[in-house]
Amino acid sequence: MIRRSFILTLAVVLVGATSQPARDLPPTYACARAAGAINVDGALDDAGWKAVAWTEDFIDIVGSSGKPPVALRTRAKLTRDDENLYIAAELIEPRVAATIRQRDEQLYREQAFEVFIDPDGDGKHYLELQINPLNTVCDLSLDKPYRDKGKPNLGFDVTGLRSAVRVQGTVNEPSDVDEGWTVELAIPWTAIKTLTEDTVAPPRSGERWRVNLARMRASEPAQVEDAKVQKAIWVWAAQGAVNIHAPERWGWVDFVGTRPAKP
Numbered sequence: 001m002i003r004r005s006f007i008l009t010l011a012v013v014l015v016g017a018t019s020q021p022a023r024d025l026p027p028t029y030a031c032a033r034a035a036g037a038i039n040v041d042g043a044l045d046d047a048g049w050k051a052v053a054w055t056e057d058f059i060d061i062v063g064s065s066g067k068p069p070v071a072l073r074t075r076a077k078l079t080r081d082d083e084n085l086y087i088a089a090e091l092i093e094p095r096v097a098a099t100i101r102q103r104d105e106q107l108y109r110e111q112a113f114e115v116f117i118d119p120d121g122d123g124k125h126y127l128e129l130q131i132n133p134l135n136t137v138c139d140l141s142l143d144k145p146y147r148d149k150g151k152p153n154l155g156f157d158v159t160g161l162r163s164a165v166r167v168q169g170t171v172n173e174p175s176d177v178d179e180g181w182t183v184e185l186a187i188p189w190t191a192i193k194t195l196t197e198d199t200v201a202p203p204r205s206g207e208r209w210r211v212n213l214a215r216m217r218a219s220e221p222a223q224v225e226d227a228k229v230q231k232a233i234w235v236w237a238a239q240g241a242v243n244i245h246a247p248e249r250w251g252w253v254d255f256v257g258t259r260p261a262k263p
Contacts, residue, residue: 024063024238027251034079042166058234084186092180098132118210123247135165145245160188205257212250
């Protein structure tokens with residue numbers, strides 16, 4: 001009887017472990033050193049990017065289970081050198097729109113690309129970085145997630161940050177159809193080190209950080225033909241809920257010494 005109960009319990013556990021779609025489990029990404037120089041201009045055509053693989057296409061923040069693929073493609077890539085972590089993103093968008101030009105404003109209220117970095121993976125003292133199609137930046141740190149009464153520190157600056165955006169179309173022009181926009185970021189290791197006293201940056205090969213990447217899309221109805229995609233949050237790592245501040249569900253970035261084969 002004991003053995004039979006154990007087997008039944010084990011079966012239930014295994015079924016539960018495999019019931020979640022693989023795409024909704026925390027993804028991993030191998031971040032190798034850049035093979036060449038990177039000029040942060042938003043073009044993504046430098047030698048340093050050519051061999052770098054894209055992430056999987058972003059999915060709905062809640063997850064992919066029972067949902068069709070998201071309407072507009074978003075993907076990103078990461079690489080590094082001795083001074084910076086480089087992040088690039090490609091966002092397909094027929095109606096590129098943005099109005100906020102003031103730094104550290106709430107960019108997530110319109111169209112924005114977001115980066116979340118927790119170097120030691122403990123869910124505390126992490127970086128949030130937002131950028132919109134006008135190349136406006138919002139950077140802050142949180143001591144812990146909002147659910148745990150975390151407080152955002154908008155006084156935190158990613159000192160030395162370089163960012164660039166290129167729009168394939170016309171911002172805030174509803175009469176034409178755009179292709180989208182690209183983002184390029186150079187985040188200095190020296191800035192990441194200031195998150196906590198014990199943050200080790202640049203990371204050594206073999207280390208891994210908790211990271212998530214997100215796309216916020218909240219356009220005016222007049223700028224969007226398809227109301228179904230008027231407001232959306234698409235992410236690299238699914239959160240299981242409409243809450244990006246769940247660090248334990250973010251993906252893993254593995255810092256590797258050699259670049260994996262590009263798919």
